[in-house]
Amino acid sequence: MKDFWRKATTLLRVQYAYMVEYRAELLLWALSGSLPLILLGVWTQAAQRGQLGLSSLDFARYFLSVFIVRQLTVIWVVWEFEQQVVQGKLSPRLLLPIDPVWEHVASHVAERLARLPFIVGLAALFFVLYPGAFWIPSLGKFLLFLLVVASTFVLRFLMQYTFALFSFWTERASAIEEVWMIPYLFLSGLIAPLEVFPPLVREIALWLPFPYLVHFPASILVGLPVDVGRGLLVMLGWGGVFLVLNRWLWKKGLKQYSGMGA
Amino acid sequence: MPRWSRYFEVLKLFWSTALAAELEYRANFVLASISSSGNLLGSIFGLFLFYQKGNTFQGWTWEEAFLVLGVFTLLEGFSNTFLGPNLNKIVQHVQQGTLDFVLLKPISSQFWLSTRTLSPWGLPDLLFGLGMIGYAGGRLGLGVGDYLAGLVPLSFGLAILYSLWFILGATSIWFVKIYNVTEVLRGLLEAGRYPMAAYPAAYRFFFTFVVPVAFLTTVPAEVFLGRSQLLLLLEAGGLAGGLLLFAHRFWSFALRYYTSASS
Numbered sequence: 001m002k003d004f005w006r007k008a009t010t011l012l013r014v015q016y017a018y019m020v021e022y023r024a025e026l027l028l029w030a031l032s033g034s035l036p037l038i039l040l041g042v043w044t045q046a047a048q049r050g051q052l053g054l055s056s057l058d059f060a061r062y063f064l065s066v067f068i069v070r071q072l073t074v075i076w077v078v079w080e081f082e083q084q085v086v087q088g089k090l091s092p093r094l095l096l097p098i099d100p101v102w103e104h105v106a107s108h109v110a111e112r113l114a115r116l117p118f119i120v121g122l123a124a125l126f127f128v129l130y131p132g133a134f135w136i137p138s139l140g141k142f143l144l145f146l147l148v149v150a151s152t153f154v155l156r157f158l159m160q161y162t163f164a165l166f167s168f169w170t171e172r173a174s175a176i177e178e179v180w181m182i183p184y185l186f187l188s189g190l191i192a193p194l195e196v197f198p199p200l201v202r203e204i205a206l207w208l209p210f211p212y213l214v215h216f217p218a219s220i221l222v223g224l225p226v227d228v229g230r231g232l233l234v235m236l237g238w239g240g241v242f243l244v245l246n247r248w249l250w251k252k253g254l255k256q257y258s259g260m261g262a
Numbered sequence: 263m264p265r266w267s268r269y270f271e272v273l274k275l276f277w278s279t280a281l282a283a284e285l286e287y288r289a290n291f292v293l294a295s296i297s298s299s300g301n302l303l304g305s306i307f308g309l310f311l312f313y314q315k316g317n318t319f320q321g322w323t324w325e326e327a328f329l330v331l332g333v334f335t336l337l338e339g340f341s342n343t344f345l346g347p348n349l350n351k352i353v354q355h356v357q358q359g360t361l362d363f364v365l366l367k368p369i370s371s372q373f374w375l376s377t378r379t380l381s382p383w384g385l386p387d388l389l390f391g392l393g394m395i396g397y398a399g400g401r402l403g404l405g406v407g408d409y410l411a412g413l414v415p416l417s418f419g420l421a422i423l424y425s426l427w428f429i430l431g432a433t434s435i436w437f438v439k440i441y442n443v444t445e446v447l448r449g450l451l452e453a454g455r456y457p458m459a460a461y462p463a464a465y466r467f468f469f470t471f472v473v474p475v476a477f478l479t480t481v482p483a484e485v486f487l488g489r490s491q492l493l494l495l496l497e498a499g500g501l502a503g504g505l506l507l508f509a510h511r512f513w514s515f516a517l518r519y520y521t522s523a524s525s
Contacts, residue, residue: 028442034449041465042312042456050317175293182297186304192311
């Protein structure tokens with residue numbers, strides 16, 4: 001156990017130092033996730049005219065939460081893993097007495113720590129510009145949000161890492177992720193809260209993993225009504241599917257990889 | 263041989279070799295088509311969400327808003343085909359010192375960097391964009407004259423987009439690793455999906471005067487619809503010309519600060 005903590009903190013410290021080196025880049029990445037803030041403009045404007053079931057204040061809070069959720073759950077493992085496989089950089093890592101996945105996990109977690117000040121800063125700026133939208137979630141809701149957003153992070157990482165494993169067979173595993181991003185973009189609640197979806201589309205979406213990657217955690221933070229139990233179960237279900245697939249592909253892939261003479 | 267015809271010859275060579283190289287990966291085309299169609303469906307779904315239950319963007323019918331989305335898709339195809347593959351590489355050239363080789367060539371380095379390659383994978387978006395404009399235009403009864411008139415602000419829009427992208431790429435001379443600046447630009451351009459009337463006043467100001475997204479999609483769409491204001495059109499033209507000129511000046515200015523990898 002002691003050994004585990006030592007390994008974990010060392011990995012994190014190294015990755016954190018690396019991340020802080022590129023602070024300017026981190027800020028730019030944070031800014032490139034500005035889509036929710038653009039949509040916030042359109043939806044608050046739309047809510048002032050029509051009956052959408054949500055007020056423009058709800059929309060403002062919702063999209064700020066979406067922005068935060070997205071910042072906390074950005075994943076890029078498929079692009080790094082693909083590079084490592086294609087350029088053969090995976091080989092030395094396989095010799096280490098630790099599964100190479102942990103290096104990626106550590107770099108993602110460390111980046112989140114380095115990014116946190118930007119997120120807080122941007123949220124503060126938002127409330128200065130938009131003081132009417134300020135709200136404080138209850139402690140219970142906030143803790144639940146932390147739990148859910150952590151699960152979202154895990155689920156997204158797991159899914160993308162599973163796609164990454166296809167690098168053993170194809171040179172462009174990231175293309176799979178790019179195609180996967182399309183339903184994510186439109187069904188996750190990123191472009192609009194699920195409340196304004198047509199009922200049928202919403203029902204279908206709720207069985208897929210996508211809404212739990214954006215809409216679910218964001219709604220909890222804002223305090224919109226969601227079925228927490230069902231949400232966690234669906235996440236767990238998809239997580240299980242991807243975990244099994246992931247471990248199977250990893251085993252198969254390693255054989256394939258050494259078969260390439262590496 | 264006059265100068266411009268030499269550039270034309272070079273361009274033909276650039277693009278035919280780029281095409282030949284890319285066509286080795288034909289499976290990519292299937293993937294590109296799948297993503298483009300998915301994106302198209304999603305965009306239309308997104309717009310549909312605003313137009314449920316009789317809601318509209320102020321002063322824009324469904325078909326008119328659809329036209330804006332068509333122009334947006336067209337621009338996306340344009341940037342995926344021509345801008346992205348070239349201008350995102352400026353950063354790489356600076357980082358790896360290969361910009362030296364570009365500077366040694368007997369043609370304008372800006373021309374070389376802007377046109378060296380093209381990616382046919384943006385083609386589906388270009389076609390979808392044209393299709394959407396044609397569909398919405400048909401429903402709205404637009405004539406040939408309207409389309410021709412719309413081409414003018416559309417080309418201004420392309421020039422503005424190119425210039426902004428190139429200027430940002432050129433800043434890599436100082437900052438080296440700024441791949442993400444163009445991502446920020448791409449993120450902001452997403453605002454062009456909807457007519458400017460859909461946004462609150464502060465947003466409209468920002469997207470007209472700070473990041474001129476309004477001139478990329480809304481103004482061309484308005485000209486298509488025959489409700490252009492001459493003043494806005496002149497502004498778009500002025501902005502396009504000004505930015506093109508600025509991009510060119512900025513590049514020669516930036517080059518003075520370029521110290522190659524070895525020196």
